[in-house]
Amino acid sequence: MGRPQSVKRQRVALIGNLCDCAVIFGQLLSSEDLEVSIYVSRKELQDSMSSALRGDKSEELEERIRRLRTHNPQATIWDHAPRLEWMKVLPLGARIVQAITFVRLLRELRKADVIVSFAMYHIVSMFSGRPYLAFSTGADLHEIAMESTTRGWLMRRAFHRASSVHASYDPVSRENATKLKLQISAPFLIPWEIPAQPAPFGDREGPINVFMPSRQDWGEPGWSQLAKGNDRFIRAWARRVKEGWASSMIIVEYGGHVQATKDLVEELGVAEHVRYVPRLNQPNLQRFIEEADLVADQFDQGTPGILALQSMASGRAVSIYWDEFSSLFAYSEVPPVLNGNSEETLYAALKACASRQDLQARGRAGYEWMTREYGRRKLREQLRLSVSMVTGVPLGQ
Structure with a gap:
């Protein structure tokens, strides 16, 4: 039987593409019962670990964006605003453009039923006012949340406001979570594409x-x-x-x-x-x-x-x-x-x-x-279960 027509399709926003996490998780979550949106910054696109997304250094930004959208139609470069480029020649123009793109991002995130955030974007998710799952990529929980700075205070607050926290179970994450009185809801398995076959060794000699x-x-x-x-x-x-x-x-x-x-x-x-x-x-x-x-x-x-x-x-x-x-x-x-x-x-x-x-x-x-x-099916089932627990809406397999 198909998905009941009375069940609203849940909207999931993914933000923070460190190590291509947002793009890969978006691919895992894509299904009939979830509407997925992926938000990537220009720098994250440039630093992508996937050659299909990153492209060649000689390519212009517009070409890289077209490449990203070809492979991931749900993806948006949230800080790319070509129609506002003219403002950058004005005094404080660059900061004004940055503020406008950030407000636009928050407006888009508010449309989601749940947000999946990575690294520094936990803070952005908190500002959106929507439920979010915080996936710790390492430095956010290891270092930033322990800082005696405004950034550190915001990160601690973002972790506490999250509907669930997913992190590695390394000793540092466990110790810092205890200090901050955080409960790690589930382990964060960093997604990685596994090729159909391992790379061949070939003939090797020498040391x-x-x-x-x-x-x-x-x-x-x-x-x-x-x-x-x-x-x-x-x-x-x-x-x-x-x-x-x-x-x-x-x-x-x-x-x-x-x-x-x-x-x-x-x-x-x-x-x-x-x-x-x-x-x-x-x-x-x-x-x-x-x-x-x-x-x-x-x-x-x-x-x-x-x-x-x-x-x-x-x-x-x-x-x-x-x-x-x-x-x-x-x-x-x-x-x-x-x-x-x-x-x-x-x-x-x-x-x-x-x-x-x-x-x-x-x-x-x-x-x-x-x-x-790290098979795709295992990661997909774990991620869909986490989303379902936050939205309260059962998801099919």
């Missing part, structure tokens, strides 16, 4: 290629829980290399501890095995991931970010700290990663999985894990 694309962040006093802990992996890897393990490493020059990383590599005596590359755009990042035998991510937070998901979806082995306790809240099983959060545990993991064949087997197993835990 094991380790790729470290994550931000070089060893931690600072008071912020140690938010660190990447790259130095722990580098020390463990260097020990294996000095024992005779044939391996090389590529490190992305990104983050506040790049020079400290270079100094550490020199100090450990493995500089000849390390190459540095500048920060990469998404196509080049994907290419380096596929060329790697092992991707080294982060070793402190305990939960995966985009890099780990992207690497596993590509069929590449990943070394990361994966908090198994936190994992129980979101996943049916722990993924087959090289797990560790100290030099010793990472050294043991590298020693236990040293051959290219072992790493490729881990990569294939990681891809299979992604298809089970």
Whole structure:
């Protein structure tokens, strides 16, 4: 039987396209019983991880917008107002245009039955006066909500006003939620497109290629829980290399501890095995991931970010700290990663999985894990259930 005609089609607005969350969630929610609208800023369109949306750097903004609308007819670039461009030549004209586009956005959001917001847009959703689901992407709950600033106060208020809060169950999110007296309604599984097949390995010879694309962040006093802990992996890897393990490493020059990383590599005596590359755009990042035998991510937070998901979806082995306790809240099983959060545990993991064949087997197993835990059907059902609980209107499958 079809959807009863008496049931009003629910309007869902998605805003905040960090890591393409709004666009992907919009695709998951599109159905006969939901009318979906997606709001993307010009910068979010430019930073899109999808080449189909981002386009080429040589393309004009109008061409990128046409590309977005072709793939996602429900999408709107909310801060794009070509008819108001003439105002920018006036005194304070740019700020006036910004205010007008923001008011227009609030007016559109008020038409929704429920809003799904990401990152800083929780505050915008709060101002709309409509019910909203707040999906924490990390920094909003890890850092901004804990600030003693106007922005921090607004973020705390936005989290408290949300109909439900969805966040990672990493130790920092849990601790901050407790401090703020927030209840995390459900885990936030960052959406990621999984290809039909993992990237092929091809014929490979020579040293094991380790790729470290994550931000070089060893931690600072008071912020140690938010660190990447790259130095722990580098020390463990260097020990294996000095024992005779044939391996090389590529490190992305990104983050506040790049020079400290270079100094550490020199100090450990493995500089000849390390190459540095500048920060990469998404196509080049994907290419380096596929060329790697092992991707080294982060070793402190305990939960995966985009890099780990992207690497596993590509069929590449990943070394990361994966908090198994936190994992129980979101996943049916722990993924087959090289797990560790100290030099010793990472050294043991590298020693236990040293051959290219072992790493490729881990990569294939990681891809299979992604298809089970991040399949579109699972994410779609979870998201539709969350929307239904806020609107009070049952949704079909």
